[in-house]
Amino acid sequence: MTRYDADYIPCSAMAIYAHPDDIEFTVSGTVAKWAGAGCDITAVLVTSGDSGTHEYKKYTRKSLARIREQESKAAAKILGISRIIFLRKHDCEIEDTLALRKLLVRQIRKFRPEVVLCGDPQSLFFGNRYVNHPDHIVAAKAALGAVFPASEMELLWPELGKAHKVSAIYISSTMHPDTWIDITGTIERKIESLRAHRSQLGDRNIAPMIYAWAAGEGETPFPKRKKRGRAAKYTEPFRVMRLLKDEPTNENRQR
Ligand SMILES: [Zn+2]
Numbered sequence: 001m002t003r004y005d006a007d008y009i010p011c012s013a014m015a016i017y018a019h020p021d022d023i024e025f026t027v028s029g030t031v032a033k034w035a036g037a038g039c040d041i042t043a044v045l046v047t048s049g050d051s052g053t054h055e056y057k058k059y060t061r062k063s064l065a066r067i068r069e070q071e072s073k074a075a076a077k078i079l080g081i082s083r084i085i086f087l088r089k090h091d092c093e094i095e096d097t098l099a100l101r102k103l104l105v106r107q108i109r110k111f112r113p114e115v116v117l118c119g120d121p122q123s124l125f126f127g128n129r130y131v132n133h134p135d136h137i138v139a140a141k142a143a144l145g146a147v148f149p150a151s152e153m154e155l156l157w158p159e160l161g162k163a164h165k166v167s168a169i170y171i172s173s174t175m176h177p178d179t180w181i182d183i184t185g186t187i188e189r190k191i192e193s194l195r196a197h198r199s200q201l202g203d204r205n206i207a208p209m210i211y212a213w214a215a216g217e218g219e220t221p222f223p224k225r226k227k228r229g230r231a232a233k234y235t236e237p238f239r240v241m242r243l244l245k246d247e248p249t250n251e252n253r254q255r
Contacts, residue, residue: 004115004168004240006179009037013170014113015081016104016146018094018139020049020072021197026172027117028079028190029183029214030236035080036186042111043076043084044104046139051091053199061090067199075196078189092134096141102157104146109161116166118143120174120239136173144169148243167244174239182232187214 001008013034015023023031023043035041048065059067069086076084087103094100108116119140123132150156152165170179183190191207214234 003245004179004242006181009034010039010114010168012040012042012111012113013115013117014042014044014108014111015117016044016046016107016139016143017119018046018133018135019052019091020045020068021075021194021200022119022136022139023081023117024075024079024190024193024197026119027170027236027238028075028193029186029234030117030170030181030238031081032079032186032189032193033181033183035082041079041081042107042113043072043081044087044107045072045084046087046094046100046142047089047091047135048072048086049091049200059199064199068197071197071199075193078193078196094135094138094142096138096145100138100142101146101150102160104142105150105157106160108146108151108166109164112164113166115168115170116143116147117170117172117238120171120176123173123175126173132173140171165244167242169241169243171239171241172236174237176239177237179238179240180232180235181238182234183214183236184232184234187211187234190214 015027015031017023031041049068050061050065052068053059053064065088072084085107089100119136121137121141121144124137125131147166147169152163154163187210191210194201194206194210211234214236216235
């Protein structure tokens with residue numbers, strides 16, 4: 001198994017996303033697959049989604065955040081995520097600041113993941129129906145800036161923990177995918193984890209949409225996978241940045 005090809009399972013991973021359901025929508029098939037194979041997974045959520053509703057009479061920002069954190073925890077259990085870190089910034093208000101980068105560096109240096117998953121800050125338009133949420137762009141940019149170079153620079157912010165080099169970044173929601181991870185075995189858990197987000201999806205049956213996305217059919221806003229060789233039925237697409245090509249050292253494998 002070559003490092004960071006579509007079948008590779010890292011020993012540890014950290015998924016850094018803006019909102020409580022972002023992981024479930026974009027990378028949960030991969031996360032469940034890796035966790036099932038023994039990968040230790042940490043989720044870092046920059047906000048708790050406290051503006052994420054149009055049912056504004058039903059919630060306050062505080063009550064919605066509380067509910068959405070519970071939904072995230074339930075989804076994490078379904079996916080096999082080991083822990084969730086809530087940074088509790090306000091939904092729709094995050095900015096790519098040094099303060100946010102520092103919060104992420106602290107988590108990266110603490111849990112020392114082999115790979116980081118995050119979004120693509122270059123993704124602004126998905127087809128002609130969806131403008132990417134500004135929080136998705138900020139969280140993705142902050143995650144990339146925290147991974148490289150901040151986390152690995154020994155002289156930078158030593159009070160945030162011992163420097164750590166992340167070996168690869170798996171970038172989701174990208175217009176430039178180069179790796180399609182087979183999630184045929186975990187797509188049902190992906191759907192189940194999305195169902196945990198009842199404040200967002202209610203009783204809506206999202207299974208047909210998720211199956212169509214993962215099959216690269218229908219209205220997918222992302223470039224379609226070229227069918228060649230043994231094509232998996234359901235996949236999640238990534239652009240994989242291979243920052244460290246060599247085999248991991250024991251140091252890299254330690255958390
Ligand atoms: Zn989101």
